[in-house]
Amino acid sequence: MNLPTLLLVLPAVGFLIALLLPRSSPHASRTWALVISLATFAVSLALPAMFDRNTAGEQLALNVPWITTPDIHYYVAVDGIGLWLVLLSTFLTPICVLISWRSIQNRAKEFYAFLLLLEVGLIGVFIAQDLFLFYVFWEISLVPMYFLVGIWGHERRIYAAVKFFLFTMAGSVLMLAAIIYLYNRAGTFSYPALVEMLQSGRLAFAPNEQLLLFLAFFLAFAIKVPLFPLHTWLPDAHVEAPTAGSVMLASVMLKMGTYGILHFCLPLFPSASRTCAPWIVVLALIGIIYGALVSLVQPNMKKLAAYSSVSHLGFVVLGIFSFTQLGFDGAVYQMLNHGISTGALFALVGLLYERRHSLEIADYGGVATAAPWLSTAFLITTLASIGLPALNNFVGEFLVLQGAALANFKWAIYAAIGVILSACYMLWLYQRVFYGEVNEEIRSHLPDLNLREWALVVPLIAMMVWMGVYSQSFLPAVGKTTARVLSQTQVNVPFQVQARPQTEVARAR
Amino acid sequence: MPVSNFVNWADMIRFLPEIILTIMGTALMVLDPVLHRRSSNAFGHLSILSLAAAMAASVFAYSDPGTAFGGMLVVDGFATFFRVLVIGVGILTVLPSYRFLHRQGAETSEFHALLLYSIAGQCLMASANELIMIFLGLEISSIASYILAGYLRDDKRANESALKYFLLGSFATGFFLYGVAFIYGSTGTVNLSAVHAALTGPNPPSLVLIGVAAALMFVGLGFKVSASPFQIWAPDVYQGAPTPVTAFLSAGPKAAAFAVFFRIFMTAFAPIANGWEPLVWISALLSMTIGNFAALTQANVKRLLAYSSIAHAGYVMVALTARSDVGTAAAMFYLAAYAFMNIGAFAVVSHLSGKGERYQNVDDFGGLGQKQPLTAAMLSIFLLSLIGVPLTGGFFGKFYIFKAALESHLVWLTVLGLLNSAVAAYYYLRLLVVMYMREPSEATTNAEPLSLGLSAALILPALGTLVLGIFPSWVLDFAGKSSSLIK
Numbered sequence: 004m005n006l007p008t009l010l011l012v013l014p015a016v017g018f019l020i021a022l023l024l025p026r027s028s029p030h031a032s033r034t035w036a037l038v039i040s041l042a043t044f045a046v047s048l049a050l051p052a053m054f055d056r057n058t059a060g061e062q063l064a065l066n067v068p069w070i071t072t073p074d075i076h077y078y079v080a081v082d083g084i085g086l087w088l089v090l091l092s093t094f095l096t097p098i099c100v101l102i103s104w105r106s107i108q109n110r111a112k113e114f115y116a117f118l119l120l121l122e123v124g125l126i127g128v129f130i131a132q133d134l135f136l137f138y139v140f141w142e143i144s145l146v147p148m149y150f151l152v153g154i155w156g157h158e159r160r161i162y163a164a165v166k167f168f169l170f171t172m173a174g175s176v177l178m179l180a181a182i183i184y185l186y187n188r189a190g191t192f193s194y195p196a197l198v199e200m201l202q203s204g205r206l207a208f209a210p211n212e213q214l215l216l217f218l219a220f221f222l223a224f225a226i227k228v229p230l231f232p233l234h235t236w237l238p239d240a241h242v243e244a245p246t247a248g249s250v251m252l253a254s255v256m257l258k259m260g261t262y263g264i265l266h267f268c269l270p271l272f273p274s275a276s277r278t279c280a281p282w283i284v285v286l287a288l289i290g291i292i293y294g295a296l297v298s299l300v301q302p303n304m305k306k307l308a309a310y311s312s313v314s315h316l317g318f319v320v321l322g323i324f325s326f327t328q329l330g331f332d333g334a335v336y337q338m339l340n341h342g343i344s345t346g347a348l349f350a351l352v353g354l355l356y357e358r359r360h361s362l363e364i365a366d367y368g369g370v371a372t373a374a375p376w377l378s379t380a381f382l383i384t385t386l387a388s389i390g391l392p393a394l395n396n397f398v399g400e401f402l403v404l405q406g407a408a409l410a411n412f413k414w415a416i417y418a419a420i421g422v423i424l425s426a427c428y429m430l431w432l433y434q435r436v437f438y439g440e441v442n443e444e445i446r447s448h449l450p451d452l453n454l455r456e457w458a459l460v461v462p463l464i465a466m467m468v469w470m471g472v473y474s475q476s477f478l479p480a481v482g483k484t485t486a487r488v489l490s491q492t493q494v495n496v497p498f499q500v501q502a503r504p505q506t507e508v509a510r511a512r
Numbered sequence: 513m514p515v516s517n518f519v520n521w522a523d524m525i526r527f528l529p530e531i532i533l534t535i536m537g538t539a540l541m542v543l544d545p546v547l548h549r550r551s552s553n554a555f556g557h558l559s560i561l562s563l564a565a566a567m568a569a570s571v572f573a574y575s576d577p578g579t580a581f582g583g584m585l586v587v588d589g590f591a592t593f594f595r596v597l598v599i600g601v602g603i604l605t606v607l608p609s610y611r612f613l614h615r616q617g618a619e620t621s622e623f624h625a626l627l628l629y630s631i632a633g634q635c636l637m638a639s640a641n642e643l644i645m646i647f648l649g650l651e652i653s654s655i656a657s658y659i660l661a662g663y664l665r666d667d668k669r670a671n672e673s674a675l676k677y678f679l680l681g682s683f684a685t686g687f688f689l690y691g692v693a694f695i696y697g698s699t700g701t702v703n704l705s706a707v708h709a710a711l712t713g714p715n716p717p718s719l720v721l722i723g724v725a726a727a728l729m730f731v732g733l734g735f736k737v738s739a740s741p742f743q744i745w746a747p748d749v750y751q752g753a754p755t756p757v758t759a760f761l762s763a764g765p766k767a768a769a770f771a772v773f774f775r776i777f778m779t780a781f782a783p784i785a786n787g788w789e790p791l792v793w794i795s796a797l798l799s800m801t802i803g804n805f806a807a808l809t810q811a812n813v814k815r816l817l818a819y820s821s822i823a824h825a826g827y828v829m830v831a832l833t834a835r836s837d838v839g840t841a842a843a844m845f846y847l848a849a850y851a852f853m854n855i856g857a858f859a860v861v862s863h864l865s866g867k868g869e870r871y872q873n874v875d876d877f878g879g880l881g882q883k884q885p886l887t888a889a890m891l892s893i894f895l896l897s898l899i900g901v902p903l904t905g906g907f908f909g910k911f912y913i914f915k916a917a918l919e920s921h922l923v924w925l926t927v928l929g930l931l932n933s934a935v936a937a938y939y940y941l942r943l944l945v946v947m948y949m950r951e952p953s954e955a956t957t958n959a960e961p962l963s964l965g966l967s968a969a970l971i972l973p974a975l976g977t978l979v980l981g982i983f984p985s986w987v988l989d990f991a992g993k994s995s996s997l998i999k
Contacts, residue, residue: 026885070985072992073915110882139902146901149941153949161945165938172899172937176930183915183926 005065006050007079007130010089013043014096014122021116029111033104036115040097040122047093054086056480059487061132061195069136075192078133083484084335085129087477088262091342092125092255094462099247101459102350106246106357107155114155117147118247125255129262134182135192137267138175141223141259145171148252156243163236163243170236174226181219185271198270198491210274217275220268221283227260230283230320231290234313241309242362246353249305253312254346258338261319265334269323270491277492280324287324288417290317295424299431303362304352307432308345311388314421315341315396321418322403326492330406331485332478337399339477340470344387344396347463351381354456355436358449364432369441373449378437380452380460385433387467389426395470523580526587526639528569529595530632536562537628544621552619556610556965559624563602563631570595570635579641583703586641589994593844594638594771601764601851602631607969608859609756611960615867616664616754623663627760630656634768643692643702646772650688650736653765654681661753661761667868673752680735680745688732694725695780707780719784726781726788730795733776736769739829740798743822747806750818751872755865758814759858762821763851770828770847774840777832779997785835792833793925799826800932807939812872813861816939817854820898823936824850830929831913834920841995842912845988849905849980853897856973860891863966864955871955877943879952884959888947890970895940897977900933905980912988 004012017039024031054062061080069077081089099118107114124144131137145168153164186192189206200206208216226233237257241249269276294314301307315337322334354377355370356362371378387394390401400422408415452460470477524531540558547554574592579585605627613619633652640646658681662674696702698717699710710717731742738746750758781788803823810816824846831843864880864887865871881888897906910933917926962970980987 070983070988072985072988113881142902142907146896149944150948153945161949164949165941165945168941169934169938173931173934176934177927179911180914180918180926180930183911183918184923187915187918 005079006046006053006063007081007089007126008065010043010047010050010093010126011079011123011130013046014039014119014126017043018116018119018123021112021119024112026112029108032112032115033100036118037097037100039119040093040100043122044093044097047090050081050086050089051480054081054083054480056083056483059083059483064132066132066193073186073192074190075135076133077136078193079127079130079136080132081130082266083480083482084262084266086480087335087339088129088255088258089126091258091339092122092129094466095250095254095342095346096122098346098350098459098462099250101455102250102353103245103247104455106353110154114151117150118251121147121151121251125251125259128259132194133192134185134194134197134267137194138179138182141175144256144259148248148256151248151251152240152244155245156248158243159239160243163239166236167240170226170233171223174223177219178223181216184216194267201271201273202491208272213272213275214278217268217272217279220272221264221279224260224263224268227263228257228316228320229260229313231286231293231313231317234290234294237313238306238309241312241349242303242305246349246356249308249349249353250346253308253349254342257312257316258342261316261323261334261338264320265323265331265485265488269488273492276324277326280326284321284324284411284414287317287320288414290314291321291418291421292424295421295428298428299424302364304355304364304432304436305349305362307364307428308348308352311425311428312341312345314425315345317421318400318403318418321407321414325403325406325410325414326489327406327409328482328486328489329402329409331489332482333399333402333404333406335481335485336470336474336478337396337403340387340395340399343463343466343470344384344394347380347384347460347467348388350459350463351377351384354452359445364435367436367445368439369437369445370449371437372441373446374451376452377456380464381437382433383464383467385429387471389429390422393468393471395467397471398474520580522576522578523585525576526573526578526580526585528573529566529599529635532562532566532569533628533632533635536565537625537632540621540625540628547621552614553610555619555621555624556606559606559628560603562628563599563606566631566635567596567599567603570599583705584642584645585636585639587639588997589990590771590775590840590844590997591639593848593991593994594767595635597767597848597851598631598634598638598764601760601767601855602627604851604855604859604969604973605756605760605764607965607972608759608862610965611963612754612756612862618664623660626656626660626663630660630760631764634764637768638771640772641704641775643695643704643776646776647685647689647692649768650685650772653768654685654736657757657761657765660757661749663757664754667752667754669752670754671752673749676745677749677753684732684735684742686732687728687735691725691728691732694721694728698722698725704776704780708782711780711783719787722781722784723787726777726784727791729776730788730791733769733773734795737766737773737825737828738799738822739795739825740802740822741795743799743802743825746822747815747818750821751812751814755814755858755862755869758818759855759862762817762858763855766821766825767847767851770843774832774843775997778835778840782835789833789835792829793922796826796829796833797925797928799823799829800929801826804932804936804939807936810939811874813874813877813943814858814872816874816943817857817861820936820939821854823932824854824898826932827910827913827929830917830922830925833922833925834913834916836916836920837992837995838919839913839916840997841988841991842909842916844991844995845912845980845984846909848987849897849909849977852973852976852980853894853904853906856894856970856977857891857898859966859969859973860887860894863887863962864959866955866958871953874942874946875950876953876955877946878950878956879947880956881948883952883956884962886967887962887970890974891947892944893974893977895943897981899937899940903978903981905977905984908981908984908988
């Protein structure tokens with residue numbers, strides 16, 4: 004069986020069986036979700052083994068017709084970017100099951116069913132090569148997340164869930180219009196075929212046409228990233244979501260946006276992307292600094308982590324729109340890093356919440372005395388998040404900054420401010436929560452990690468170290484694919500050079 | 513003299529569904545005193561049997577397509593599609609009505625007889641190829657539905673609903689008939705193909721007269737499909753009518769009226785399409801926008817679904833604006849998907865409404881997810897389909913409609929329509945929120961368990977919605993084959 008398909012089928016079957024499990028036994032649902040998500044992860048480990056790192060194209064493809072009119076295919080394959088994002092999803096799902104083990108008691112059956120459905124949607128997004136299929140998975144992943152936030156979230160969960168749904172929906176309907184438009188023009192939904200047609204010049208868009216199509220796609224992705232100023236749904240959703248929801252949202256769902264930009268927007272609309280790049284970079288830089296500044300003053304741990312995501316994702320967007328090989332590699336690597344380290348951050352905050360039922364920083368202090376191992380794990384995560392060398396974020400941020408500096412040195416300077424600020428807010432957070440006066444309640448009621456929590460923390464920290472020390476395990480496959488994306492974005496550039504004098508003439512007027 | 517001189521059997525077979533429905537409707541009324549004493553369920557069983565027979569007859573009639581009665585009727589793929597659709601709607605209306613009628617203490621044969629008559633009228637509308645036949649079908653269908661709307665005669669709201677529906681409806685039918693008269697006066701024929709021929713022929717009639725006729729018919733049919741600006745009646749009537757009847761009104765007569773709409777405008781009036789296209793464009797946009805924005809603030813679920821049905825009529829009008837075979841096929845697909853999801857949603861409302869239809873508010877759905885997970889899951893499928901989430905029929909319906917619109921270069925209508933569907937997500941989500949994220953309400957706590965008929969009435973449309981969402985080709989290929997109407 005085709006491996007990417009198997010990765011969809013396993014959680015999908017898991018989801019259907021989870022629906023049939025008895026409501027009265029939450030333990031059966033938990034165990035089932037853990038088994039199936041671990042099985043999916045185990046199978047997904049074969050993905051890098053079977054993936055040929057020396058070719059840039061889509062691999063392990065399966066392309067069968069699904070619907071005849073219009074010509075829609077079930078076309079899945081992985082490239083060097085999707086490969087790691089699929090692994091990220093399969094890696095984090097069992098961890099999310101473990102996180103929720105005790106904290107989700109109410110309606111556990113539905114919770115784990117939705118978690119598995121979410122995994123289907125996320126994996127589908129990263130392997131779909133047919134634009135229509137991509138849209139299907141894109142929307143499907145929305146539904147379980149909506150329920151996860153809305154049913155199992157905190158006080159303002161309903162507001163957050165509805166806002167999340169509507170923001171994403173509003174962005175994606177325009178993408179649907181653009182997808183249909185592309186089909187009407189090109190007669191195919193197949194993404195590789197479309198790119199091939201664009202490269203060979205058999206399909207060409209007028210400048211305005213291309214710009215509008217680019218914006219329709221980009222808006223959908225930018226909302227998901229989220230790019231400043233479209234980020235307002237994110238703090239709400241992150242704060243209100245249950246821990247597992249926050250982890251999946253921050254670690255994987257945000258990557259749907261950046262993956263979409265890199266995988267679809269750039270190769271399909273190269274000259275429009277380059278035309279818009281300066282504007283988008285400005286928004287990304289604002290996001291980096293603004294996100295960091297807002298994090299600095301947050302009294303709520305989850306909100307702090309949420310705004311730090313806005314800042315971190317700004318780096319990814321900056322890397323992409325630097326249009327350099329280093330920037331692309333850094334952006335992809337940073338997507339994975341953010342997935343691991345912010346995922347870990349939300350997980351650890353979740354563990355604190357389970358113990359003390361508060362997310363307010365002011366309610367903590369001196370936790371290091373009561374729970375030294377938990378504090379150590381949090382410290383490593385903090386250090387990873389601020390980009391300490393030998394931990395994962397350093398590699399990604401370094402590459403992005405280098406790429407940005409190659410494109411425009413000033414960009415790198417502004418982005419570097421964000422790095423400094425991230426050290427401020429994270430270390431300050433650490434200081435306030437884990438050091439300082441320890442009150443009696445914390446000393447006696449805040450146990451250290453138990454076996455289950457060790458099981459979920461250790462893999463995350465191991466990944467931080469591995470990705471920080473030996474990035475060569477990951478980067479070559481990424482580099483091949485990003486190099487191809489870069490070459491694809493150069494195809495229409497002569498057209499842009501012709502267009503530029505006209506815009507300058509217009510400006511002169 | 514042999515009978516075959518009077519009766520052309522091929523014609524009779526093509527007319528068989530209507531014959532079956534009319535005879536069985538009458539038989540139900542006659543048998544009322546006999547059956548009533550034995551079992552009140554007998555009426556329901558009998559009417560499901562008649563509908564199944566009529567559906568089989570529709571399919572059988574399609575084995576030998578062609579015209580009947582000298583071109584007055586036509587049995588083609590388009591007609592068969594809509595016949596099967598409205599009969600299917602009928603079956604899905606009867607299934608939840610067992611429990612409903614029992615609860616309201618109104619188990620008589622008239623309900624089923626009227627339903628069969630109404631469906632007979634709609635079948636006639638679907639297969640009519642002549643304006644007079646269309647008018648007859650429209651009247652048969654409408655008059656039966658007026659009475660159905662006021663079926664609970666002790667209920668004030670139902671009475672108001674029926675009266676409103678009757679007054680406005682007969683006014684609209686008047687408009688339609690006036691248009692027919694104009695056509696007959698200027699072309700000398702009421703046959704759709706002949707009108708088309710007259711318009712494209714060497715001596716075309718006065719365009720002013722034809723334009724007026726088209727506008728009048730647009731008013732009449734626009735009313736029947738509740739397209740803006742003729743949609744004002746829909747919320748009041750839908751709210752007041754007994755819920756199974758509301759479900760029926762929102763799917764059956766609407767689908768049949770759209771069949772007529774497409775048949776007339778895509779055949780007879782095809783030559784003057786440039787004239788009517790802007791009108792339909794505006795009507796489509798207004799319907800979508802008014803429907804969706806008005807639904808945002810509704811507290812009553814039936815009213816909310818009424819506004820949503822106005823918006824959905826707007827989507828189908830987009831398909832008409834595309835005025836292409838692809839658009840017609842998209843509309844056919846959409847109406848099928850819409851029938852499933854809407855009837856399913858109304859079946860849940862009817863299930864929860866309780867005696868005297870007390871519980872109709874959005875808040876009454878609170879905690880349905882905990883109290884009756886299956887019902888809630890089914891309603892979620894219908895709502896997600898109404899929103900247009902992939903792998904449901906509603907999504908593919910919208911997708912095909914907007915694809916057709918873009919092919920006809922209606923970029924703005926597409927963009928505005930799609931943005932509209934994002935607005936619509938909000939009010940459907942409200943129901944999902946209440947169902948899953950709020951505490952159980954009085955209505956859900958006291959809700960009876962699902963009966964057999966109701967389970968069928970929920971599971972069948974849910975399956976239909978999913979099948980249309982996962983294997984749309986099965987229906988779409990047929991729609992695509994039958995969408996090029998004889999001109």
